[in-house]
Amino acid sequence: MVVGKGEESPFIEGKQPVTLNPSWESQMKSDPKGKCSTVSKIVSNLQPPVDKYKLVFFIFMLHGLGTLMPWNMFITAKSYFEDFKLGENYTIKTEVNYRGNFMQNIGFASQIPNVLFNWINIFINFGGDLTTRIVYSILLEIVILIITVVLAMLDSYEWPGIFFWATMSSIVLINMCNGIYQSTIYGLVAALPPKYTGAVVLGSNISGCFATIMSMLCATFFTSMRTSAIYYFVTAILILLFCFDTYFALPLTKFYRYYEMLNNEKKSDSRSQLNVPYWQIFKKASPQLFNVFFTFFVTLAVFPAVHSDIKGSDDFIIGSKYFTLVTCFLTFNVFAMLGSLTTSWVQWPKPKYLVVPVVLRVVFIPLLLFCNYAPKDIVRTLPVYITNEWVYWLIAIIMSYSSGYLSSLGMMYAPGTVHARYQITAGMFASAVLITGIFSGIMFSYLSPLIIQL
Numbered sequence: 345m346v347v348g349k350g351e352e353s354p355f356i357e358g359k360q361p362v363t364l365n366p367s368w369e370s371q372m373k374s375d376p377k378g379k380c381s382t383v384s385k386i387v388s389n390l391q392p393p394v395d396k397y398k399l400v401f402f403i404f405m406l407h408g409l410g411t412l413m414p415w416n417m418f419i420t421a422k423s424y425f426e427d428f429k430l431g432e433n434y435t436i437k438t439e440v441n442y443r444g445n446f447m448q449n450i451g452f453a454s455q456i457p458n459v460l461f462n463w464i465n466i467f468i469n470f471g472g473d474l475t476t477r478i479v480y481s482i483l484l485e486i487v488i489l490i491i492t493v494v495l496a497m498l499d500s501y502e503w504p505g506i507f508f509w510a511t512m513s514s515i516v517l518i519n520m521c522n523g524i525y526q527s528t529i530y531g532l533v534a535a536l537p538p539k540y541t542g543a544v545v546l547g548s549n550i551s552g553c554f555a556t557i558m559s560m561l562c563a564t565f566f567t568s569m570r571t572s573a574i575y576y577f578v579t580a581i582l583i584l585l586f587c588f589d590t591y592f593a594l595p596l597t598k599f600y601r602y603y604e605m606l607n608n609e610k611k612s613d614s615r616s617q618l619n620v621p622y623w624q625i626f627k628k629a630s631p632q633l634f635n636v637f638f639t640f641f642v643t644l645a646v647f648p649a650v651h652s653d654i655k656g657s658d659d660f661i662i663g664s665k666y667f668t669l670v671t672c673f674l675t676f677n678v679f680a681m682l683g684s685l686t687t688s689w690v691q692w693p694k695p696k697y698l699v700v701p702v703v704l705r706v707v708f709i710p711l712l713l714f715c716n717y718a719p720k721d722i723v724r725t726l727p728v729y730i731t732n733e734w735v736y737w738l739i740a741i742i743m744s745y746s747s748g749y750l751s752s753l754g755m756m757y758a759p760g761t762v763h764a765r766y767q768i769t770a771g772m773f774a775s776a777v778l779i780t781g782i783f784s785g786i787m788f789s790y791l792s793p794l795i796i797q798l
Contacts, residue, residue: 345511358559384657391660393598400600401543403590408547409554410587411526416451416555419648420673421573424496425450425511426720428569436503442508444721447649451786453515459783461523462776467622474528481525482588488518489581496573531551531556534759534771535607536600537714539688541759541771545752546684552677554583560669607768620769627762629770632695635702635754636774641704642685643747644785646712647676650792651740653719654712660733671737676744683748687756695757702750708743715739719793726796751778 393400428434469477479689492514500507533540558579562572596601626633656667695699714729715736730736758774759767 352484358445360619366381370666374625382389385671387596392602395599396597400536400594400597401540404529404536404540405547405550405595406590407529407541407587407638408544408549409551410482410547410584411522411529411544413555413580413583414489414515414522415578416420416677418491418515418554419447420456420552420555420559421576422447422648422652422668424569424573426575427575428498429500429507429511430504434501436502438504440505441721442504445790447652448786448790449512450515451644451649451783451789452517453512454787455779455783457520458523458526458779459776462527462772464777465524465527466772466776474532477524477528478532478591479588481521481528482584482591484521485518486581486584486588487526488514488521489577489584493574493577493581496570496577496736497551522603523779526779527772530755530767530775530778531772534767534774536603538756538760541774542684542687542752542756545755546681546688549677549681549684549748552673553681554677555580556669556673556677559673560666563665563669569775622769625762625766625769626773629758632754632758632761633777635687635698635772636758637777637784638702638750639705639747639751639754641785641788642708643743644782645709645792646743646785647747648672649786649789650712650717651676653717654696654715654736655718656733671733671740675737675740676747677739679744680748683745683750684752686749687752690752691756695761698750698753698757701746702754705743705750707747711739712743713792713795714737717792717796722797724796726798 426443426446430446432443435442465477492511493516495507495510516602529544530541533544558576562576566572566575595604651672652668654668654672656662656664656671658664660667661671711730713726716728716731719726730739755774755778762770
């Protein structure tokens, strides 16, 4: 088609949607090193294809669910570990109290490798390209969850110490894989429009909600904690298998191929640069990186370590059997999910002022400590200032919703702070500071029992 003088091409003006015809796609395949710059530059000026049925959005949401599935499955199975496998009535007496600080120990074992491998994955390509890293990470997580199921089947009455350390080792290994998986997914999605990063965060919050609901269903339908745990962890395996399968569906969509091609063009344009300016990227994105870090720091300082040990009175509308599951795990995950979902329609405050509500959230740490926080084997001397369960529940709802909303905004804003060619690296930095915030919050939670004894 020849465009004469005075005529406007409807494609260049963006008046018609673009579809990648077979000849373009075959040309790109025959030119894997990105030399087909003319085609890429023309396409970059066109209106991108529509994400039909929001398929790509839902795939990344599923991967967000998968990235936090191991973490949520282990922390939500608190009763299985503390009251059954390591409970006084189900193990021989030992000198070591394996049940004490179990939630903090899970957090420590989870986040040390997760933090390290998230950061290292930015600078070193573990396992090769993005596809290889994602595929092998998911497969190894599945293998470790199978081992967890086998441990649930076995009677560990006479060897609680071996069970404890086997569980902790599994948690370390699964989070080494998850660190690479999570960092790579956030890097991959950073090349797409910001709402797709929000989809990953939304999926991670759905993950917690899903794990809690599964825990409640298993506790309701199975009288045996062992059977309940087996079905519980098998469900996590199935979710990761779905993540594995749907990842290969991404290149089949025109929408994803369009942004993948643009990203390859950006890479080819910057190949003359021998080194990626990591420090400059970090510095440019640092305001939003701080927002992500501090949001998760405050959240993990109280959830689940403090939040799950807040007790309700016997006459409260929710009985003691489900009080923690409902007011802690279900409440947090449902409202964090709703907070993430809200960012699909509302992005306020804007990047410059996001830090204000992020910093104000620090008030939730003393507020939840003032509730009836009573961890096992701890004698509380600090008075309980908030005795009303409804007030506590309202605080928990606001904390949870703000966590999902503000963390999603920070993750969405971070890639947009740098040049388009460095958005993948900025996305990986955001994932790394997210995990660092989680780890720092968990470390701070070790102080909570000491604070209430002052």
